[in-house]
Amino acid sequence: MVNLIDFLKARPKLVRHTGYGIVAAIVVWSLIVIDRHHVHSWLEKIPAFWSFFTIVSALVLVFVARTWAKTGIETDEDYYDR
Numbered sequence: 687m688v689n690l691i692d693f694l695k696a697r698p699k700l701v702r703h704t705g706y707g708i709v710a711a712i713v714v715w716s717l718i719v720i721d722r723h724h725v726h727s728w729l730e731k732i733p734a735f736w737s738f739f740t741i742v743s744a745l746v747l748v749f750v751a752r753t754w755a756k757t758g759i760e761t762d763e764d765y766y767d768r
Contacts, residue, residue, distance in 0.1 A: 712737050
């Protein structure tokens with residue numbers, strides 16, 4: 687496992703392009719496979735709506751987590767020494 691992590695750390699461009707490829711494959715799959723004839727709302731008529739919704743939701747969660755971590759979860763190293 688450590689070797690895999692070292693391999694991926696040494697090749698960030700490969701990791702990034704692989705991630706983009708996976709996202710593109712999911713979007714293409716949703717365009718081809720998902721049946722939009724019996725949708726529950728008008729938003730679901732948009733091609734690949736759930737793929738884009740998931741990506742945007744993940745980005746929002748990452749942004750909120752990073753912002754929240756800076757406002758109180760992360761503490762100074764000498765927190766317990768005070």
